[in-house]
């Protein structure tokens with residue numbers, strides 16, 4: 151090895167050793183600082199206890215004072231010296247020992263000691279090189295560096311009192327993938343809830359920006375709280391574009407977990423205009439329209455989102471279509487409930503009678519527009535009359551009773567207020583709420599529950615678009631970054647059969663073929679009769695003479711409306727015929 155390269159190697163070793171020593175020094179002084187900050191208050195307490203003991207028993211008749219003195223000595227012993235004092239004491243002790251002892255050491259021992267020290271130093275350097283801890287993959291940003299400094303116990307102690315936080319003390323802050331986490335020691339007058347109430351003071355003490363999310367919860371031990379500053383998101387760096395192989399709704403920004411919402415829930419999706427409701431609902435609409443046993447119905451008077459899905463969903467975009475589709479879904483629901491086998495709580499979806507998800511986009515507008523709509527209806531005598539109808543009662547009944555029939559209502563609104571945005575009868579039926587950014591805490595409470603603010607569900611502070619809180623009884627208030635599903639992706643999705651009560655299920659693979667069952671003079675196409683229709687047909691078939699429609703309600707126990715609709719369907723499909731005098735007879739050939 152040439153001289154310059156040997157010199158360079160030695161310099162590198164020396165630099166590594168110096169770095170290692172500096173690193174150890176910094177860590178040790180840090181450890182001592184934290185311990186001192188935590189234990190010094192205990193010395194103060196012990197000193198106060200001693201003073202009290204001395205006042206109580208000045209003559210030292212009992213062991214009270216003696217015990218307090220011992221406790222004070224123990225408390226003092228447990229407070230480590232600061233690093234500079236410890237190092238100075240160690241250097242002084244070594245120097246004194248050397249001064250006294252070294253002249254007595256023989257020359258041979260000197261030589262072997264020098265060899266041993268050299269070998270030890272070389273070994274230590276080698277060991278340090280091989281066991282160097284991997285550099286932390288998390289590099290603090292400038293903001294995090296500032297916050298980390300201000301969270302150090304010394305800084306906190308110095309400023310806590312003037313910020314109304316006397317009696318609290320931070321531990322050592324850690325930088326994690328979702329932000330900075332620090333334990334906070336609380337004295338007798340503090341609790342985690344009280345600390346949560348002082349969030350503004352903490353923000354001021356740390357000089358944290360207003361938009362930075364702070365989370366305070368009870369610590370792992372009594373007397374401690376955990377403060378988290380959400381400076382970063384665990385979803386950072388993830389690919390949030392929706393794709394068939396990445397089908398979750400989004401990613402938890404705290405844990406980095408994929409968050410999915412299963413079908414079968416009654417959903418409320420709320421958020422102010424532009425918060426990302428439509429985009430957030432797309433992965434869910436995909437699931438609800440995918441597969442043989444799922445069918446999607448979209449009620450969308452804005453005709454924007456619904457149109458994207460009209461190759462996979464039944465879309466109602468006028469008030470009349472809304473009334474008609476709600477009637478159909480409601481009749482289907484009653485049919486299913488009527489034939490639900492005894493002991494079975496919920497309908498098992500099949501290709502013939504799939505799970506139906508009814509999505510009401512901009513629910514408040516639907517309720518207003520589909521109200522008192524002139525709608526032609528057949529009355530008991532088979533005559534068509536125009537009545538005014540509203541969609542709301544049907545939607546309410548689907549929300550109330552649909553679950554058992556495997557028919558789920560999803561309500562989307564940008565005005566999440568009870569009465570105006572979410573109907574009073576529907577709000578209590580909601581089982582899962584997906585709340586994007588809303589305007590006010592009151593709106594957040596309507597969507598996420600009365601306890602929303604108190605428990606950290608602050609949807610009014612969410613960034614927009616595309617960040618949601620999901621309250622389903624299982625998740626906590628960690629924001630979820632929602633996947634982005636573009637309109638073009640929706641349009642390019644393969645077709646799916648469109649549900650209708652007069653639709654026979656598609657059996658062919660590939661592009662589904664839908665057959666609308668309509669009466670035809672040449673070759674009548676007859677649908678299978680089940681549920682309510684079967685009951686009505688049975689009552690007509692078993693009657694000795696033509697049956698009048700109004701008598702059917704009595705014989706079958708069904709409501710007049712249900713009977714009227716069933717009679718119309720059976721007449722249309724050729725199962726029954728209405729005689730000139732209004733009597734109904736069964737057509738056995740059908």
Ligand SMILES: Nc1ncnc2c1ncn2[C@@H]1O[C@H](COP(=O)(O)OP(=O)(O)OP(=O)(O)O)[C@@H](O)[C@H]1O
Nearest residue numbers: 422423424425426427428429564615616632633634
């Ligand atoms: N998850 C997301 N990631 C990225 N951008 C998003 C996301 N969600 C929404 N956006 C952006 O926000 C815009 C508005 O989103 P969207 O149309 O879903 O809002 P909205 O709440 O349905 O609004 P409105 O109620 O007015 O219809 C989108 O065009 C898109 O550019």
